Amino acid sequence: MNERASDGVLAAIRATPASIRYLLGGMLLNQLGAFVQSFLLLYLVHRGVSAELAGVGLVAYAVGAIIGSALGGELAHRLGTRVTIGLAMAASGPLVALIPLLSGPGTFWLVVLDVGLAGLVTQAYRPAASVMLAELMPEKFQVMSFSMMRIALNAGAAGAALLATVFIAVNWDLLFYVDGATAVLYSLLAFSLLPNVVAPPEEEPAPGETASRGSAYGVLARDGRFLMYLAAVFIGTLVYAQYTVALPLKIVADGLSTDLYSFVLATSGIVLITCELKITSYIVKWPPSLAVFLGHVVFGLAFLGWGLSSGNAAVVIISAALFTGGLMMSGPTMFARPAKVPARYRARYLGVTSSITGLAQALGPILGVLAWTALGTVFFPVLTVLAVVTGVLAWGGIKVKPEPKAEPVVTSEAVA
Template sequence: MSDKAVRSSVGEPRFRDTLRGLPHRVWIISLGNLILQVGTFLPVFIVLYLTRSGYSAGSAGLVLGASGLGRVLGNVIGGYLTDSIGRRPAILLSVVTTSGLTASVPFLGPLPLVVVVVGLIGVVSQIYRPAMAAVLVDCVAPGQRLAAFGVLRFAQNVGAALGGVLGGVVSSISYRGLFLVEAAVLLVFGAIVAVLLRDTPGEGAGSDEAAEPAVAEPAVGYRQVLADRTLVRFLLMTVFSMFVYIQTSVGLPLHVTAVGLSERDFGLLMGLNGLLVVLLELPLISVVARYRPEYVLAAGNLFTCAGLALTGFADGMGLLVATVLVWTLGEMVSSSIVQAHLVSLTPPGLVGRYQGLYGAAYTVGTGAGPVVGGAVYASSPGALWILVAVLGLLSVQLSLGLRRPAATAAVAE
């Protein structure tokens, strides 16, 4: 047996053992996130609700725009609150406020009021995200981060899949009931956090992270944080890669229709993607954990870029299935490591701000992708796939530079 194999078998725990050794807070927050995703309907069904309530498609687009802008701001605000008031208070503020605003949506009348309220929901609904990521960072060792974020994302994927089915059933009965159910689910998630995360590290639990808010001095704001060139590189990579990935819901369905396939065929392709992610992403983490994270991110972005760019050449179901396999592999590889790697690039006391900016960049990419992608496709379908290839390769190049100098990385760990 080689020295490398001996080190791997003796010094590095198996991924299964790492999962078993995760603190209970990881499972609590992941279960809560699963429940939350099952009951999150507003972003998916708001357009259908508005158009069926008599609003025009243009009005629905205005509401969506307000929601998207709010989501970007919400991540930034959430990052600040996570580092300043603490993880648990930030989560509770987010879910309780979102619950109340969501419950009011079916009772709103004038369009300006709908725009304002849905925009506010976009803001407050994102505040919990950096805080939830920070909870995981607080309670796990560096070697457990990949597993912790993997479990969180697995719960999110399962919850989102179940939520789509449940939302369709509830909306067929009552749209008012749809938003009231979401408000109730948010309160359930808040209760889980309030009762089971009372002693969250970073809020006086007696861990080394208990002093974290004091480390991030008040003078350290987003202007200083954005002076970090590695972070800016990470954020640009996120915007480009998410612009590319979101074409699975814009360019791909348009192409499926253009080559003569049906909505059912598109549904089967997306179902294949969802099945692969749920079954394979978590086990894949044990493989990618062996390699340098910047290389893993680059490989994931490359597969995603290649799979989607090749969509433009796929004129039948068989070829489209092949492209789905490629970009799904890229999605699983990059998503399994992206947030955990960002933690390794984060100075002490700034986990919330860094995760908040990541969430904002993610939202910008997924928000701009449908607007720009749809416009480019309408002008020239081929131009969209060229744009996907260019931005995808840029995200690969940016990924390769995401590494701290050795001394700085040691401090961050």
């Protein structure tokens, strides 16, 4: 077998342990039923809540998700991956299923509390899933494994959008009952099929020290390159959010049909699902710094194209191709970066990264609307500049100081 074939998509799939297949299958299943973030606003309005108050529900979910990501990293470190995923999903199911019972003007603040808790526990599983990918996937396919995770999440989200139209036609409440059911099913699968990967212990403090020199958060705070990476994640996510905010506003302002935006969304999703793993099999042969830098530059050029489109649908579509291509170039390598740190710090690094991402996802739409209102079309070249800045930060932040690998503790045989 030649080197290209041994590093390709089929080789990566064959090398994927059964436990990772179960993990990705569970993520796909859970995402197929993930309706809260996408449909909560519309649902609450349907139940008679004002649009302004319904927006508070979305904020509560976002705040819960930010806290839950950090908590999930801590739990994955202390309890292990299987326990964290199983507990998070077991708690998520009932909380989500309660939304229809609590929704309505008279019980609004109860549903806000419920939604906030649902966001917290639902997102708590993500760091543990990433730890499993980092620990159990062969190192040469580690970046590709994060591409597989992105594909599972994107495919699930696409399927969820289609299923939602069916459930809404029958009964809006079904969205949340199905969401809760898929979470509980994922919990059962996790406890039954996944191994429990536990981080090795942190370094003990030297005599006279009051805190461990190896404390994950202390190490992270002193890790300049990782702080650059976090800055890149935060700014890049803010820019990415404008794909769903500034772009549709620009399309409408140019007098183009909203069907064009739907076409762009659908096409980009299909390309990501079907092509990202193959593209990643080539990108992993590049230096990681080059991949993330060029990916963000290409990604940024898409916003410049949208800003200059002036009502030209062809330019909008070509720019969408640049946007999708840039995501495929940089995304998997960026996702895999926290997994490169020593195992004793990994879960907490991943939890902090997820929290930073969640914060940017929550702020992105708000800042996007404000910036569009103030700047109009000028906002798009600003986004291009920010994307290039993100690429520069990612260039430096993606580099990892090599350290001896500490082996994790795996308390199950289900890793083959």
